[in-house]
Amino acid sequence: MPLHLIKLSVGTESPETLRQWQAYFGGLHGRIYHTTRMTPKRKAEILDGGSIYWVIKGAIRARQRVVDLEEFIDEEGIKHCRIVLDPELVETRTWPHRAFQGWRYLTEDKSPPDEKQAGGAETLPEDMADELRELGLI
Secondary structure, X not given: XXXXXXXXXXXXXXXXXXXXXXXXXHHHXXXXXXXXXXXXXXXXXXXXXXXXXXXXXXXXEEEEEEEEEEEEEOOOOOEEEEEEEOOOOEEEEEEEOOOOOOEEEEEHHXXXXXXXXXXXXXXXXXHHHHHHHHOOOO
């Protein structure tokens, strides 16, 4: 069973704005990655089909498959990790989540299903679906 990561997407308003930012970033760098200070120790489990789940505006809303974890040392001698991502951003069922710093591990049983599997809510406007979820109606 793959192990996932979860990370805040600071400043992102929706999966679409994350998609736009990554298209711009990928155009500049030739690939999409997120740089972190700490390197996940459970690399083999993550690279065995794991994804990074993005928390956007207080909820998990999207995920991307993790392609590689690359350690490097910057020009100041500080170690970092590039989380290299598949360009496909998959929207998930909106799953409320509190803010936190850095990244965290996320197990398969604690991760939300992809929106295509969620059933019904994908046809509603995002703000309406969020409000109905908060009320416990969907």
